[in-house]
Amino acid sequence: MTWLEDLEERARAVLPAHVAGYYAAGAGAGECLAEELAGWEALRWRPRVLTDTSAVDLSTTVLGTQLRTPVLVAPMAQQVAAHPEGEAATGRAVAAAGSLLGVSTNTAVPFDAVTATGAPWWYQVYVMRDRGLTRLLVERAAAAGARALVLTLDTTALASTVPGVEPTEWPPGPARERATALTAEDLADREEGATGTARDLDAGTVGWLRELSGLPVLVKGVLRGDDAARCVDAGAAGVVVSTHGGRRLGTSVTALRALPEVVAAVGDRAEVLVDSGLRSGGHVAAALALGARAAFVGRPAMWGLAADGEAGVADVLRRLTDELALVLQQVGAPRAVDLSPDLLAQDAPPPRRDG
Numbered sequence: 001m002t003w004l005e006d007l008e009e010r011a012r013a014v015l016p017a018h019v020a021g022y023y024a025a026g027a028g029a030g031e032c033l034a035e036e037l038a039g040w041e042a043l044r045w046r047p048r049v050l051t052d053t054s055a056v057d058l059s060t061t062v063l064g065t066q067l068r069t070p071v072l073v074a075p076m077a078q079q080v081a082a083h084p085e086g087e088a089a090t091g092r093a094v095a096a097a098g099s100l101l102g103v104s105t106n107t108a109v110p111f112d113a114v115t116a117t118g119a120p121w122w123y124q125v126y127v128m129r130d131r132g133l134t135r136l137l138v139e140r141a142a143a144a145g146a147r148a149l150v151l152t153l154d155t156t157a158l159a160s161t162v163p164g165v166e167p168t169e170w171p172p173g174p175a176r177e178r179a180t181a182l183t184a185e186d187l188a189d190r191e192e193g194a195t196g197t198a199r200d201l202d203a204g205t206v207g208w209l210r211e212l213s214g215l216p217v218l219v220k221g222v223l224r225g226d227d228a229a230r231c232v233d234a235g236a237a238g239v240v241v242s243t244h245g246g247r248r249l250g251t252s253v254t255a256l257r258a259l260p261e262v263v264a265a266v267g268d269r270a271e272v273l274v275d276s277g278l279r280s281g282g283h284v285a286a287a288l289a290l291g292a293r294a295a296f297v298g299r300p301a302m303w304g305l306a307a308d309g310e311a312g313v314a315d316v317l318r319r320l321t322d323e324l325a326l327v328l329q330q331v332g333a334p335r336a337v338d339l340s341p342d343l344l345a346q347d348a349p350p351p352r353r354d355g
């Protein structure tokens with residue numbers, strides 16, 4: 001059992017079953033999530049020799065923010081269900097690691113408390129049917145210190161796909177009300193369904209968010225080169241190649257499979273990031289080798305938060321970063337930013353022998 005599998009088990013043991021089920025769930029029959037996990041694991045390296053790896057350098061920048069590690073924490077809803085401090089605890093761990101935090105639209109922690117952690121953070125936007133509510137949230141996030149917006153466009157229909165959990169069980173009503181920076185006053189006199197996710201978005205949404213906030217916009221949930229190009233043409237400064245951790249569509253291609261296509265389409269004019277199914281520093285190294293500037297982890301951070309609060313998230317980031325440093329030495333690449341696709345074998349790995 002790896003340290004992370006052990007952590008996942010400890011997190012499951014302390015979480016109510018419906019919360020653990022919500023965190024773990026994949027869309028459909030879980031095919032995409034399973035393929036994400038297996039795909040990263042199956043990659044094989046072509047190490048270099050005669051390179052000086054006496055000092056490895058993991059530092060990088062994302063949209064101009066200097067980081068000490070390219071392992072970032074993905075925006076995730078319902079973090080206070082893992083730990084009462086939610087993103088405040090996660091943020092302190094992220095700050096200590098020299099990383100960056102994604103903050104979900106469905107956060108229960110006030111933006112000022114996130115900023116107070118010292119972590120650089122990006123605000124993840126679900127555009128609501130009532131654009132006025134989205135405007136309020138985006139303006140508040142920008143005023144509180146968010147450094148970019150992450151427009152998520154792969155909204156899931158997850159509630160109905162959590163194995164063994166009735167859709168009505170999650171999110172529990174009161175928690176859902178709390179898990180937003182919107183106040184009762186903000187919500188007064190709004191139409192029924194105002195906070196629901198808008199389905200009528202177009203390329204203009206990127207420019208609208210940019211103007212509203214004065215911040216760079218990344219689009220999250222991109223799985224095609226042509227879509228990535230449309231997003232960048234519309235003004236996006238970056239794209240996050242993501243299947244929402246296998247939570248969008250069970251039969252979707254994986255983020256790993258989509259990454260090279262997206263890098264080829266926009267890598268020279270926008271920053272490409274990736275997430276979904278990364279579970280080790282070696283997986284992060286592979287993501288960088290394939291052209292990602294940095295990689296997000298989702299569930300591993302949530303498991304750390306559930307099991308050990310701030311210290312748990314800090315430990316996850318430290319271990320993944322240490323593993324990444326070791327892989328750099330092992331493959332003969334002194335700097336994370338120098339990882340390149342030729343370091344990875346293109347042919348299929350040998351079949352796995354179980355047992």
Ligand SMILES: Cc1cc2nc3c(=O)[nH]c(=O)nc-3n(C[C@H](O)[C@H](O)[C@H](O)COP(=O)(O)O)c2cc1C
Nearest residue numbers: 023074075076077104152244245276277297298299
């Ligand atoms: C419990 C949970 C909640 C999530 N909530 C959000 C969200 O509110 N907004 C969003 O853009 N992505 C959300 N995601 C997706 C993550 O940002 C990220 O894409 C995904 O977790 C990465 O995959 P991994 O968990 O396998 O690392 C969520 C994922 C999980 C597991």
